[in-house]
Amino acid sequence: MSRFRHALLAPAVIGTTAGTTLVLMSALTSPVLAAVALAGTIAVMVIAAFPYWGYLLTALIIPLERIGRFTNDSSMATVSLMRIVGMLTLGALLLHFVAKRRRVLITWPGVLYAAYFSVGIMTLAHTSDFEFGVRSLSAMLGNLLFFILVVNIVRTPAQARAGVLCWLLMTSAIGVFTIYQWHWGDVITEDRFNSTGERSSDDRFSTVLTDAAEFETLEQARRALGTTSHPAVYAINVILALPFFAYAYRTVRGRWWRTAIGGAGLISCYNVALTNTRAALMTMALVLVLIAVTRLIRLTKASIVAGAVAAAVALPLIPGAVWERVLDTRNYTLERSETLRARLLYWQEGGAILADHWLLGIGIGNQTELPRRLSPRVYMPPNSTVHNEYLQSLLETGLLGFPVLAAFIIVLARQARAGERHYRASGDEHTALMLRAGRVALVAVLVYALQVDVLHFPLKGWWLAMAIVAALYERRPAAGEVRHAAA
Numbered sequence: 001m002s003r004f005r006h007a008l009l010a011p012a013v014i015g016t017t018a019g020t021t022l023v024l025m026s027a028l029t030s031p032v033l034a035a036v037a038l039a040g041t042i043a044v045m046v047i048a049a050f051p052y053w054g055y056l057l058t059a060l061i062i063p064l065e066r067i068g069r070f071t072n073d074s075s076m077a078t079v080s081l082m083r084i085v086g087m088l089t090l091g092a093l094l095l096h097f098v099a100k101r102r103r104v105l106i107t108w109p110g111v112l113y114a115a116y117f118s119v120g121i122m123t124l125a126h127t128s129d130f131e132f133g134v135r136s137l138s139a140m141l142g143n144l145l146f147f148i149l150v151v152n153i154v155r156t157p158a159q160a161r162a163g164v165l166c167w168l169l170m171t172s173a174i175g176v177f178t179i180y181q182w183h184w185g186d187v188i189t190e191d192r193f194n195s196t197g198e199r200s201s202d203d204r205f206s207t208v209l210t211d212a213a214e215f216e217t218l219e220q221a222r223r224a225l226g227t228t229s230h231p232a233v234y235a236i237n238v239i240l241a242l243p244f245f246a247y248a249y250r251t252v253r254g255r256w257w258r259t260a261i262g263g264a265g266l267i268s269c270y271n272v273a274l275t276n277t278r279a280a281l282m283t284m285a286l287v288l289v290l291i292a293v294t295r296l297i298r299l300t301k302a303s304i305v306a307g308a309v310a311a312a313v314a315l316p317l318i319p320g321a322v323w324e325r326v327l328d329t330r331n332y333t334l335e336r337s338e339t340l341r342a343r344l345l346y347w348q349e350g351g352a353i354l355a356d357h358w359l360l361g362i363g364i365g366n367q368t369e370l371p372r373r374l375s376p377r378v379y380m381p382p383n384s385t386v387h388n389e390y391l392q393s394l395l396e397t398g399l400l401g402f403p404v405l406a407a408f409i410i411v412l413a414r415q416a417r418a419g420e421r422h423y424r425a426s427g428d429e430h431t432a433l434m435l436r437a438g439r440v441a442l443v444a445v446l447v448y449a450l451q452v453d454v455l456h457f458p459l460k461g462w463w464l465a466m467a468i469v470a471a472l473y474e475r476r477p478a479a480g481e482v483r484h485a486a487a
Contacts, residue, residue: 047088051096054089055153058082058146059163062460063170063237065227066204073229078135082460083142090149097152105152107470109415112408113144119401120364127363128372132383136365136456143463150467155475157423157431160468164244164434167461171241172264175271178207178226178234182274187222211276224274233457235280236448238268240461242287243440246296251430266310273318279451283444290440296433342378343387343451349374350386354395361398365456369395385456389449392456405455412466413442419473431472438469 047054061068061082068081097104117140120133127133154160181187188209204227211223211231226234245265249258272284292299353362353369362369367383374380385392394402420435445462448454 043085044088047085048092048095051089051093052153052159054085054092055150055159056162056166058086058089058149059464060166060170061085062167062464063174063227065237065458066229067227069204078138086142086146086149089153090145093149093152104148105471105474107151107474108411109408109466109470110144110147110151112404112411113140113147116397116401116404116408117141117144119397119404123361123363123397123401126360127366129363129366129368132365132367133363134365139456139458140364143460146460146463147467147470150464151471151474154468154471157428157434157472160431160434160472163464163468165248167464168241168244168248168264171238171461172267174207174227175238175264175267178224178271178274179267181207182222182224188225208274221276223276224271226271226275228458231275231277232280232452235272235275235277236283236445236454236457237459237461238271238275239280239284239287239444239448240441240459240465241268242284243291243296243437243444244434244465246291247433247437250297250433279448283448286447287440287444290443294436294440296436296440345374345378346370346384346386347388347391350388350391350395354391357395357398359398360400361394361396364396366396385453387452389453389455392453409442409446412469413439415473416442416469419469419476422476423472426477435469435472438465441465 043057047057064081066073070079070081094104096102117137120137120140124130124133124137150163154163185208186206188203188206207226208222208224209231211221223231224234225231226237228234228237242265245261245268249261249265252258252261269284269288272280291297297303349370353373367385370386371380371382371384386395393405397405416435416439420432420439423429423435424432441462442465445454445459
């Protein structure tokens with residue numbers, strides 16, 4: 001009985017204190033805030049006890065992006081719901097590791113990205129854009145910690161699959177909401193003369209904007225940006241989910257489940273079209289081809305006919321704004337595309353900057369050097385990059401850092417390929433398909449990087465997929481063990 005009383009002492013003190021605090025909060029503020037505080041406290045306790053549930057919650061809120069941010073895009077440090085939940089989960093996981101004397105899993109991709117992050121820190125000593133450098137490093141640190149979190153939590157293919165499905169579920173919900181706002185909701189009006197691409201918390205629930213980037217040849221075009229800060233960012237986030245929709249469609253059973261997943265995939269494709277981004281449409285077409293070529297989905301005569309019928313039905317339903325900006329082939333020429341002319345100018349000037357700073361670069365996240373050089377000749381926003389990930393990363397860290405980033409990508413690609421082969425040889429076809437979906441997502445980013453600095457985007461869906469690739473590769477079981485489990 002003495003031990004029983006001692007065991008009850010701590011819960012009694014905690015319960016009494018928390019209950020009194022809740023009553024005082026309700027009296028001094030409002031029942032709503034008190035309820036939110038109580039829900040948050042319960043969530044923290046659940047995450048502390050079960051880090052795996054924190055991982056699922058983090059994967060679920062990945063697509064929220066701007067909705068989940070508590071600060072404006074222009075803030076030096078971004079505070080968001082995902083970062084809070086992710087840090088709580090990582091802290092809880094590390095406490096569990098210490099209590100159980102488990103070792104943190106260190107992977108080669110994680111080591112290489114940490115090395116690239118270290119080079120980025122070094123570039124702050126000579127950068128001409130310290131503010132954006134700190135913001136970029138903050139985002140890179142978040143990517144690295146998220147990568148470490150997922151790699152150490154995902155120990156089985158089932159856990160990896162659960163995280164992917166949470167991500168796809170929220171992506172589908174946001175896609176439906178974006179379609180609704182495109183046709184019936186309010187839009188953000190983009191200021192062409194001060195287009196920084198940064199959003200505030202006041203428009204966090206607006207998922208569509210009117211863009212005047214092609215003002216010389218087109219009227220203001222309506223473009224979907226979802227819950228991100230730019231249509232190009234939203235487009236690649238949705239595109240990255242497509243191979244995993246194909247994986248889920250291939251691995252579920254039941255007609256109703258397949259119908260639901262197929263419908264979610266079509267909603268995602270329509271959202272990519274609504275972003276009114278030419279590069280996104282071409283990248284999506286490539287991803288769909290890769291899904292078919294890599295047999296993520298098995299094509300049959302019936303499925304080909306169904307796809308052709310769906311395309312024929314969908315084409316007349318596509319809004320006129322999309323036809324005018326994206327589907328009109330004349331807009332893919334230099335004469336009709338202001339953005340294409342600007343990119344060529346950016347790349348040319350980027351080459352000149354690289355010639356002056358080829359070894360150490362101009363500093364991580366530098367967005368002022370290019371406008372400083374080009375503004376006397378052409379109008380530019382106050383912050384801009386060269387809109388090419390390969391050239392931008394080379395400019396930022398020079399020959400010192402760029403090879404490290406390239407090695408990070410190469411190692412991820414090799415692990416995805418090797419892991420897929422191993423699981424297939426071991427009889428686990430479903431996990432092999434998940435790794436194949438990760439390979440397609442990796443290719444999509446590499447292609448998209450040709451026209452925009454895509455790895456500077458908040459691509460937490462991509463980081464989730466790549467961390468799952470690394471985790472499954474590191475924890476691949478013996479072939480005989482997998483065959484026995486499958487049997």
